[in-house]
Amino acid sequence: MTRIVFIGAGSVEFTRNLLGDILTFPELADAEIVLHDIVEERLATAEAMARWTNDVSGARARITTTTDRRRALDGADFAVNMIEVGGIGATRLDFEIPRKYGLRQTIADTSGVGAVSRALRTVPILLGIAEDMTELCPDAWMLNYTNPMAMNCWGWYAGSSHKKIVGLCHSIQNTSHQVCEYAGVPFEEVTFLGAGVNHMSWVLRLERDGESIYPLLDAAIAADPEGLGRHVRVQMYKLFGFFPTESSEHFAEYVPWFMRDDAEIERLRIPVDEYIRRSEENLEIYAEEKRTLAAGEPFELERSGEYASLIIHSMVTGEPRTIYGNVRNTGLITNLPQDACVEVPCLVDKAGVQPTVIGELPPQCAALDRTFLNVVELAVRGALEGRRDHVLQAVLLDPNAAGTLSVAQTGAMVDELLAAHAASLPDGLR
Secondary structure (H helix, E strand, O other), rough: OOEEEEOOOHHHHHHHHHHHHHOOHHHHHOOOEEEEEOOOOHHHHHHHHHHHHHHHOOOOEEEEEEEOOHHHHOOOOOEEEEEOOOOHHHHHHHHHHHHHOOOOOOOOOOOOOHHHEEEEEEEHHHHHHHHHHHHHOOOOOOEEEOOOHHHHHHHHHHHHOOOOEEEOOOHHHHHHHHHHHOOOHHHHHHHEEEEEEOOEEEEEEEEEOOEEHHHHHOOOHOOOOOOHHHHHHHHHHHHHOOOOOOHHHHOOOHHHHHHOHHHHHHHHEEEOOHHHHHHHHHHHHHHHHHHHHHHHOOOOOOOOOOHHHHHHHHHHHHOOOEEEEEEEEOEEEOOOOOOOOEEEEEEEEOOEEEEEOOEEEOOOHHHHHHHHHHHHHHHHHHHHHOOHHHHHHOOOOHHHHOOOHHHHHHHHHHHHHHHHHHHOOOOOOO
């Protein structure tokens, strides 16, 4: 029986989607599902949702819950991580404190000031999970969904002896479908290749019958200057020649040219403070899900586009699949730093996750990714070594902060963030 552990299962909607995906496979219908969360009320709601999903899908899964992480992980085959350390309260601080200094953010969970802050309080927890897995389930795979993806995965394999981790995101698969829709070409007819780093990967090949459909995308953009043309990712495509795999609201805060400029924010419809709004909406969704469960009303259950169930099924059955994973750069992308966390196509079967060697990215794409990874590496070092100087250096090198703040403002902001989150930070940063 396959034992699958959901860490942070109180993310109820995500738990429902992933579990619904897993239990649609006959080979996984009798899996042992262990739900873990540190908040008992959310864990109880997750259990009710999981049992409903199990019943509706006609599966025979054995579902248990626990607030004890070690008990949950003991004997696991797979762990799915979706924790958010500090919850919405910590996220609000990551927006409110930078805003006092004049720094705007949109999502703040992948790169930049908010992401550095999030990594500093998340990496220590992840290293505890890795230590538990090394002892209790050394052959289990960690499927990580928690952002900041590149920082968390790099922190995991740099700071622990457990190496079986792959970071999962839906940006590449979503973008591949979206670009085909823009170009007016059925996705099934297209050969697609992307690579880079999480939230800054690039569509390297987009072909139908061996012919690029980029000209069709160009024509669609030219025909809709007030629609498609007013997106940050389209501006980045025009400037750098390859379509980015991340949404405009994310990408706006990864570069120095947009967030500091009121006119650009209006022209490109950049949603400042977007993640706070999403977090508040998630609280409303959770309350509605809890009410619906209590009332015995049905939910909509359909397969999501997430990779976790496909990976688990391929490793259990041996059926080969290609997914996009965030993995250690062991020569996979030769013009990005060795050991950085990169996003590449990966073959998955009983042998595990086997990344594809891409070689060189286009130089302009690699240049942007190296800028991104400068922040990632210093944030990881700050978390692992408890060094404030590396934390400050990470934020100083963030393009959005550097394009907005002085050195003195940046230092004061970092100090205030570290003080606000002190209880969750590694030794040396408190």
